[in-house]
Amino acid sequence: MKKGKIAMTITIGIACFALVTVMMMQFKVVNETDITAIEEMQETELKTELASWKTRYEEIDEQYQEVTQRIEEYKNDEVSNNEASQLVQEELEQTNTLLGLTDVYGEGIIITLKSGKDITPITADDLLIMVNALKFAGAEAISINDERIVNTTDIVYITSGSFIKVNGQRILEPYVIKVIGNQSHMESAVTGTGGKVDELLTLGHVATIEKDNDITIGKYNGEIETKYIQ
């Protein structure tokens, strides 16, 4: 065999050796990186992918921020709504109390009146004057025989049946007037010179004043209707 041919053979053998070595290394790398699709991609592809993900992330982040802001606004609204409704509620309760639409409790006095025998019985005017005096003294809630005195309350004497109507309801003796307010003020409003209770007593009626620290006055049972108020 010629010398040249041997050299040629060896050279090609070495070339094949080098080639296959590098090929195997490459196969290994490709195999190794073939596990996930991401690693298979070219660098440029990855870059574009990354960029698109970034933009998407930014978009979603923006949306998230927006939504968070909106939630914050709603929360604020809710708080203010709550406050408003609470205020309204309080106002309503206060109004109801003032109007006599709720049961109320508190310290006060209980006045019991009974007409004396063989004299003119206690009139509606007596009751009216007494209620007026009590109001003047700062009474916060008054009831006569559990009829709450409210804005629209009428205290009238029905001549035909000779009885008194309060809130349109017939009331009978003894008249029990419950008042919530400062006890001494209430008492002094109806006693002493010009006091209705003392006056009635001198006329021969029976009247007692009782102090009570826990008086319950029921709410007004009727309905307050308005037809002409606009």
Next chain:
Amino acid sequence: MIFIAILIGCILGAILGLNAPMISYTYSSYLAIAIIAALDSVFGGIASVVKKNFDLKIFISGFFGNAILAILLTILGQKLNVDIYLAAIVVFVWRMFMNLGTIRRYYVEKWSDIIKEKTAKQEKKKNNENDEKNIG
């Protein structure tokens, strides 16, 4: 003879390559193009052996030169953001097919010659036998 050399080279290369350390994935694209270039060179070498105009210097310089040039072109392509390696692959693969064609043609001609010779011999033999019979 040359095929034995190729076979031994391949086996040894496979053994070494499988035991070689991993290379970074970043360089694998360069390596891939170098492999294509080297493959082309090897086929070219075999083709030249077949054509009986093999030159050691040309083979070696082609083997390394093509690989290095291909790698450099790939790097340049990445720097320019143009996929130059595609062009290199096209050229190398085209040349590979050309060389393979040369090799194939050579062996096909060789084997067909051998078969022709064999059949000619057999015919000669038959003719001779016939002649003998005729004579007989």
